[in-house]
Amino acid sequence: MKRHFVSVVSGLAVLIAMFVTFGLGATPAKATTTYQVATDSTFPPFEFANSHNKYVGIDIDLLHAIAKDQGFKVNIKPTSFNSAIQSVQSGQMDGVIAGMSITKEREATFDFSKPYFMSGVVMAAKPNGKITKLSQLRGKRVAVKTGTSGAQYAQSIHKEYGFKIVTFDESNDMYQDVLTGNSAACFEDSPVMRYAVRQGTKLKIYTKPTLNGPYGFAVKKGHNQKLLRMFNNGLADLKSNGEYARITRHYLGAKGSSDTTSDRTFLGLLKQNKGALLSGFEQTVWLTVVAIFFATLFGVIVGLLGVVPNKFFNGLSTTLIYIFRGLPLLVLALFIYTGIPSLTGSKIPAFVAGTITLMFNEGAYIAAFVKGGINAVDDGQMEAARSLGLPFGKAMRRVILPQGIRIMIPSFINQFIITLKDTSILSIIGIIELTQTGKIIIARNLEGFKVWTIIAIIYLIVITLLTWLSNWVERRIRL
Amino acid sequence: MNTKIKVRVSNLVKNFGDNKVLKGINMEVHDNEVVVVIGPSGSGKSTFLRNLNRLEAPTSGSIVIDDMDIADPKTDINKVRENIGMVFQHFNLFSNLSVSENVMLAPVELKKRTKTEAAKQAHDLLNMVGLDSKFNATVQSLSGGQQQRVAIARALAMNPNVMLFDEPTSALDPEMVGDVLAVMKQLAKQGMTMIVVTHEMGFAKEVADRVVFVDDGNIQEQGTPDEMFNHPQNPHLQDFLDKVLNV
Numbered sequence: 105m106k107r108h109f110v111s112v113v114s115g116l117a118v119l120i121a122m123f124v125t126f127g128l129g130a131t132p133a134k135a136t137t138t139y140q141v142a143t144d145s146t147f148p149p150f151e152f153a154n155s156h157n158k159y160v161g162i163d164i165d166l167l168h169a170i171a172k173d174q175g176f177k178v179n180i181k182p183t184s185f186n187s188a189i190q191s192v193q194s195g196q197m198d199g200v201i202a203g204m205s206i207t208k209e210r211e212a213t214f215d216f217s218k219p220y221f222m223s224g225v226v227m228a229a230k231p232n233g234k235i236t237k238l239s240q241l242r243g244k245r246v247a248v249k250t251g252t253s254g255a256q257y258a259q260s261i262h263k264e265y266g267f268k269i270v271t272f273d274e275s276n277d278m279y280q281d282v283l284t285g286n287s288a289a290c291f292e293d294s295p296v297m298r299y300a301v302r303q304g305t306k307l308k309i310y311t312k313p314t315l316n317g318p319y320g321f322a323v324k325k326g327h328n329q330k331l332l333r334m335f336n337n338g339l340a341d342l343k344s345n346g347e348y349a350r351i352t353r354h355y356l357g358a359k360g361s362s363d364t365t366s367d368r369t370f371l372g373l374l375k376q377n378k379g380a381l382l383s384g385f386e387q388t389v390w391l392t393v394v395a396i397f398f399a400t401l402f403g404v405i406v407g408l409l410g411v412v413p414n415k416f417f418n419g420l421s422t423t424l425i426y427i428f429r430g431l432p433l434l435v436l437a438l439f440i441y442t443g444i445p446s447l448t449g450s451k452i453p454a455f456v457a458g459t460i461t462l463m464f465n466e467g468a469y470i471a472a473f474v475k476g477g478i479n480a481v482d483d484g485q486m487e488a489a490r491s492l493g494l495p496f497g498k499a500m501r502r503v504i505l506p507q508g509i510r511i512m513i514p515s516f517i518n519q520f521i522i523t524l525k526d527t528s529i530l531s532i533i534g535i536i537e538l539t540q541t542g543k544i545i546i547a548r549n550l551e552g553f554k555v556w557t558i559i560a561i562i563y564l565i566v567i568t569l570l571t572w573l574s575n576w577v578e579r580r581i582r583l
Numbered sequence: 584m585n586t587k588i589k590v591r592v593s594n595l596v597k598n599f600g601d602n603k604v605l606k607g608i609n610m611e612v613h614d615n616e617v618v619v620v621i622g623p624s625g626s627g628k629s630t631f632l633r634n635l636n637r638l639e640a641p642t643s644g645s646i647v648i649d650d651m652d653i654a655d656p657k658t659d660i661n662k663v664r665e666n667i668g669m670v671f672q673h674f675n676l677f678s679n680l681s682v683s684e685n686v687m688l689a690p691v692e693l694k695k696r697t698k699t700e701a702a703k704q705a706h707d708l709l710n711m712v713g714l715d716s717k718f719n720a721t722v723q724s725l726s727g728g729q730q731q732r733v734a735i736a737r738a739l740a741m742n743p744n745v746m747l748f749d750e751p752t753s754a755l756d757p758e759m760v761g762d763v764l765a766v767m768k769q770l771a772k773q774g775m776t777m778i779v780v781t782h783e784m785g786f787a788k789e790v791a792d793r794v795v796f797v798d799d800g801n802i803q804e805q806g807t808p809d810e811m812f813n814h815p816q817n818p819h820l821q822d823f824l825d826k827v828l829n830v
Contacts, residue, residue, distance in 0.1 A: 487638055488675035488734075492689035492741055493665035502688060506679040 138177040139331055141167060142188035142197040145540065146274055146547030149299040149355035150203040150319075151182060153544045157380040162295075163201045165351045166220060167321070170338030176331070182544070183454070183534025184273060185251055187442070191534075194446035198328050199335075203293060205253045205317040215327075216320035217335045221295075221352075224313025225257045228297050229282060229289040231308035238311070241267040244288035247278040254291030257315050276546045279305050295356055305550050373554055377545050384541030385562060391455070391537055392524045395462035399523060400516075402463050403470025410475040413496065421471065428468035433529050437461040441533040458530040466523045470516070477512035478504055513581065517574040521567055528563075538562060587614040589745060589776050590635070595644035595654075597630055604630045606800035607644070612745075615774045619787040622797035623823055628780045631797065632749050635778065636660075636667045648745065665693065668738030672750040674730040676722045676737070682709070683718045686737045695741065708736035712766050728759025735766055746770065748779040784827055788812055796820045 143151045143163060151161040159182055171178040181197065189204075191197040193213055205223070206216045229235040235244075238261065246267045248255040258269045270287060272278040275296065281287045283306060292300075294313040301307060321335050342348040367376070374381070410421030428436070441457040452460075481504050489499035531540035542559040546552050590612040597605040604627045612618050620628045633639045635646060637653050637660050646653040651663050677685050686708055687701040696704065709715040712732035717725060725733065731751055738746060748767065752760045764786050771777060771790050781787065787794050787808055794811040796804045796819075804817040812828075815821045 482675070484671060484673055484675035485677060488669075488671060488677070488737075489688075491636055491638065491664055491667070491669040492737070493661045493663075493693060494689055495661050498692050502692060503677050503679065510679075 137175075138179055139171075139198040139328070140196075141178055141180050141199045141201055142191050142534075143180055143182050143200065144185040144188055144202040145182035145534070145536075145544050146276070147185065147203050147296060148275075148303070148547060149295060151201075152548050153182070153380065154548065155376050157377070157383070162221065162352060162355050163203060165354070166339075166342070166348070167201050167335075169342055169347055169351065170335055173338040173341050174334040176334060181534065182536070184532060185249075186273070187438075187532065187534050189251065190438075190442040192322065192324050194442045195324060195327070195449055196442070196445050196451045199321060199323045199331055201321045203296070203319055204322055206320040207253075207256070207317070210322070213325050214322040215325050215329070215332055216322050217332055218339060219318025219320055220339055221319040222316060223253070223293045223295055223319055224316040225254045225291050226294045226297050226309045226313055227289050227291055227311040228279075228301070228307040228309050230285075231306065235288050236310045238265050241265050241288055243267070245270050245281075245286060247272060247281045247287035247290040249273070249275055249278050249292070252291075253293060253315060253317055258291050274543055274547065275300065276543075276550055276552055279307060279550065280552055282307060298356070300550065303548075303550055368549070368551060368554070370554055370558065373545075373549070373551060374558060377541075377555075380541050380545060381538070381558070381562070384536060384538040385566075387535065387541075388524070388527050388537040388539075389566065391458060391462070391527045391530065391535065392520075394459050395466065395527065396520055396523050398459060398463040399466035399470055399519075402467035404474055406467065406471035407474025407478070408500075410471065411478045411500075421475065425468045425471050425475075428464040429472065431465070433461065433465050433526055434532060436465055437530055437533050454530075454533050454535045457533055458527070458535050461530065462523060462526060466519060466526065469519055469522075473512055473515040473519075474508070477508040477515070480511050481507045509581070513578050517571070517578065520574060521570060524567060524570060525563070588612070589614045589616070589648065590778070591645075591647045592635075593645045593647075595631070595634060595646060596642045597627075597634055597639060598642045604800055605634070605642075608797075608800075608802055610795065610802065612776060612778060615776055616792045617771045617775075617777045617779065617790055618793050618795055619791040620778065620780045620795045620797055621782070621784070621787060621823070626798045627800045628797045629749055632747050632778065632780050635747055636664050636669055638669075665689075665695075665741050666743050666745065668741065668743035668746040670731070670734050670738055670746070670748045670751045672753050674727070674734045674754075676725075676730050676734055678722050680722070681718075682714070682720050682722065682725070682733050685722065685733060686740050689737075690740050693741075701740070704740060705736070708739055709733070711739075711769070712736050713762070726759060727755045728762050731755065731759075731763045732766055735763075735770075739770075745776045745778070748777065748781065750780055750782065752781065752783055782827065784812070784824075796823070798823070 146152060149161055150163040151159060154160045159180060164180060167178055167180060183191065185202055188200050188202050192200045203223070206219060227238065235241065242265060244267050246258055246262070247270050248258045250271045250273055255271060262269055270281065272281065275292065278290050279300060282290050297309055301309065323332050406421050406424050409417040437458065440461050441452060441454060445451055485503050485507065486499055489503045490496070527537055528539035531537060531543065534540070536544070538559055542555050546555050588611050592608055592610040595605055595608040608631060620631065622628045630639060634641050635653070641654045644654060648663060649666060651658055653660065653663055677688065680688060683702065683705045686705040687698070690696040690701045690704065691698055706715055706718065709718060712735055714729055714732055717729065722730065751767070752763050755763065760783070764783060767779070767786070768790055791808050793805060794808050795802055796811065796817065798819050804811065804815065804820050811820070812824065815824055
């Protein structure tokens with residue numbers, strides 16, 4: 105009968121494995137003419153969500169126009185710049201258009217289109233005139249955005265000018281660092297900086313564009329050559345028919361698109377971004393629910409494997425807990441989303457990768473306290489049950505588990521709340537949940553403090569509701 | 584004395600790592616016999632009892648109960664255990680279940696009885712130990728002595744033909760001991776085969792057919808209560824009795 109119990113447990117383990125495999129296999133079937141193109145979520149004026157939560161910008165509009173001109177379909181997916189680059193390298197996406205400079209280093213792993221935009225790096229600082237040229241940066245901090253030309257520029261001159269580099273993932277965080285005085289200046293691509301200043305960022309551009317570099321559309325080296333050719337052909341068409349000029353003027357011209365007139369009060373921000381916040385909130389809740397379900401399943405199975413009288417399963421359980429509890433959630437998420445596809449060649453949708461990440465990470469914690477909860481039940485209970493002739497599985501189910509679960513309930517509630525909060529970390533792989541939504545809104549309107557306050561309050565409300573629900577369930581179970 | 588041999592232990596050895604706890608015990612228990620095992624703490628008497636239903640797996644040797652070898656890993660130990668009731672020092676009642684559920688769990692789970700039959704039997708058994716009034720009570724509401732009597736009823740619910748008692752009164756307040764011993768005496772009178780590890784010398788004198796003295800992992804001496812208590816031969820037994828009887 106012991107065997108019976110073990111077989112139930114391993115059966116469930118197989119189910120989990122099937123879910124994972126299914127998840128890996130469940131990449132969207134690609135129609136021959138629809139290309140998946142990654143972009144940065146916050147790089148105005150090249151790509152950003154407008155107040156209707158729709159992605160616009162020079163890159164976006166250009167790509168759509170080229171696709172129309174060349175007769176292919178394109179699905180543009182905003183994520184972080186790093187993640188966009190990695191997702192193309194790993195084959196998750198077909199191409200990337202993200203205000204990406206054509207550099208020698210990048211040409212080692214990417215094939216670039218003909219340049220579609222010429223940009224340069226500028227230095228911006230507070231408009232009080234204290235820092236106006238590079239030579240004044242000695243001994244100070246300079247903010248840059250990871251992976252940008254600005255960062256590269258800073259790297260190339262920081263010894264000469266004697267400043268320290270601090271890096272950020274989002275432009276807005278970089279601007280804020282300068283505004284608060286932590287950093288003396290920032291290096292940014294000139295069109296981006298110009299756009300930000302026009303949006304109301306209280307920074308001033310002090311230098312002329314330098315390190316002038318072309319932006320290009322990129323595909324993985326040796327892949328998607330047809331897409332690259334169509335991009336080049338389309339770009340040439342747009343340049344000759346005036347469409348290219350119309351698009352760039354729209355975003356960079358004197359009367360370009362701007363968001364400065366809108367209501368910047370809390371209520372105004374809430375109203376303008378209602379749709380985006382709601383969809384981010386839904387994504388967060390959905391991710392939490394799915395993650396809790398699979399994490400609980402995984403955790404309970406691994407926890408039980410840790411207490412069955414079988415050395416192999418005990419060792420397996422300990423190892424799984426050790427690995428997944430030992431890995432930072434962020435590293436695990438990036439490893440699953442970008443690492444695994446570059447090994448196996450099959451894509452993983454971000455949501456599935458996120459769910460798997462949480463399943464393993466939160467599941468490992470659950471496994472640890474499931475194991476602990478069962479071990480906390482007095483050994484005499486199991487001995488008494490076995491002495492009556494009850495098989496291990498029945499004794500477990502009728503005597504040990506009911507007592508162990510009572511011990512585990514507070515830990516479960518705690519873990520569910522942690523899971524909800526941890527979903528925010530998955531913004532790194534481009535899941536547009538609540539935190540990522542916040543970043544996107546801020547990229548457009550640069551109202552960091554107010555938007556983060558709104559986001560924080562939404563999290564608190566959900567956590568309060570979850571706590572109430574958990575307490576209610578706990579009371580029901582204790583009856 | 585009945586002649587049928589119920590339990591035969593041959594050359595039983597049990598080691599915990601380097602620690603040799605049982606060093607080759609031989610023993611036979613006949614049908615309806617009440618054997619009381621005495622000895623100083625650490626002598627191995629509890630370990631011996633726990634080997635009899637394989638709560639501890641023997642290192643070597645054989646234990647045959649009703650013609651089934653417990654020490655043989657191929658034996659379906661769950662089937663054998665159904666016929667061997669065990670009562671623990673710390674009662675070990677299932678704290679997630681009520682008194683009656685404790686008694687009914689095994690017969691119902693192992694499909695020996697329907698729920699109705701099991702409930703009727705639980706009433707009978709709880710009556711026998713004087714606790715039918717506690718039928719629906721929670722385990723936590725009972726005193727130690729009451730819990731131990733329920734534990735005896737629970738062990739009897741599978742209709743075992745051997746009962747093992749592992750220091751059943753050691754964890755009880757003195758005023759509770761009598762009730763538990765009374766139930767055990769009643770069982771002995773009904774002809775139950777019993778192996779009892781205890782420090783209750785009065786019980787041994789009054790109820791035991793045979794008293795076995797275990798020390799240092801071996802049986803040092805055995806005999807009737809009269810032989811053992813009034814004419815002990817082994818100096819270790821004499822020493823032990825001196826200590827426990829002349830408090």
